[in-house]
Amino acid sequence: MYSHQSLILILLAIALTVIGPSLSVQGAIANPTNGQNGKDGNKEGCKTPFNVCLVRGGQGEVTINANQGNSFNGNGGNGGTAVCGGSEVICTARGGDGGSRNSVNFDTSHNDNGGDGGSSTGCLGACAANGGDGGSNNSFNSGNSNNGNGGMAAAFIA
């Protein structure tokens, strides 16, 4: 009797070993969860001992595959806002860079694009609001896709 139960357990284990990976792949394809995108930067009125104010969006994640629906994968965060008090010599708000290798996404997908530059205001010297760089190696995405594009520079206002 025990030998029959053991045999059944062994067969079940073999079946799960063979079928399990294919089930997990199917689950990944059907999963509508989007890839991790970088977070926006946001730091207002920043001051440092060196009179430098840097605000930067986060970098997008690498290798998010097989999303369905309208998905945003590995895109850099936007630069956010750098509001300086007038004493900072350098003040920048830069969008985060896109990640890389986000591929095989279905439907409309936006992959590894650089974040837009933020807003830089009120600084004393050199100021910049730059877009982040796009990522590379985004391939075989079906539907409409935007891949590896640089972010747009945002406004600098005196």
Add this chain to the structure above:
Amino acid sequence: MKSCFAFGGIGDSNNHDNENGNNGNGGNGGTVEVAGSANGGNGGNNNGELFGQTMNRGCGNGGNGGKVTDGVANGGNGGDGNAGHKLFLGNNDCMF
């Protein structure tokens, strides 16, 4: 003297075989309301059809220059190798 800059991001390379894809284009320059420059980013390289299966909407284009009150606004440069980047016959790569 205050001088400000707004650069569009750089498009990256090797984004290929994406259906209706906008691939590796530089970002546009922003707006600079004081002295400085607003420059478009450069396009990436080798964003075409590696296997010639799909049609791209655009790839490897430089970004447009932005708006600047006192200074220069330059467009970005296009990337290299974005039109002939395929191994097999297929659809034309990029619509510029």
